Amino acid sequence: MVIVAGHLMVDPTAREEYLSGCETVVDQARGAPGCLDFVIAADLLDTGRINLFERWESRDAVEAFRGSGVDDEQGRMILRASVEEYDVAGVRVLS
Structure with missing residues (x-):
C-alpha cells in the first residue's frame, strides 16, 4: 500500500477557488x-491550508x-x- 499525505498553503482568499478546481x-x-x-x-484551523490524503493499492496505481x-x-x-x-x-x- 502507498499513502500520499501532506498539505498545501494557498492565499486564504483563494482557498475555496482552489478546492472547487479539485x-x-x-x-x-x-x-x-x-x-x-x-x-x-x-483545514479546520488554518484558512490558507489544504490537507491532502491519498491511499493506493500500489505504487503502479499511483503512477498510472x-x-x-x-x-x-x-x-x-x-x-x-x-x-x-x-x-x-x-x-x-x-x-
Missing part, C-alpha cells in the same frame, strides 16, 4: 483502479493515475507545499 480530480481518483481513498480538504499534476492556474495558487509518499508494509484495522 472536484474533478477527486472524482477521477476515487474511480481510478487501485485508489482506496483520495481527499483534498480545507498521477499524470502531469496540477494545472498551471492551480500551480500558481500554491504558495508552499509539504507532501510525502509512504510505502506501507502492514496495516492494523482499528474499527
Whole structure:
C-alpha cells in the first residue's frame, strides 16, 4: 500500500477557488483502479491550508493515475507545499 499525505498553503482568499478546481480530480481518483481513498480538504484551523490524503493499492496505481499534476492556474495558487509518499508494509484495522 502507498499513502500520499501532506498539505498545501494557498492565499486564504483563494482557498475555496482552489478546492472547487479539485472536484474533478477527486472524482477521477476515487474511480481510478487501485485508489482506496483520495481527499483534498480545507483545514479546520488554518484558512490558507489544504490537507491532502491519498491511499493506493500500489505504487503502479499511483503512477498510472498521477499524470502531469496540477494545472498551471492551480500551480500558481500554491504558495508552499509539504507532501510525502509512504510505502506501507502492514496495516492494523482499528474499527
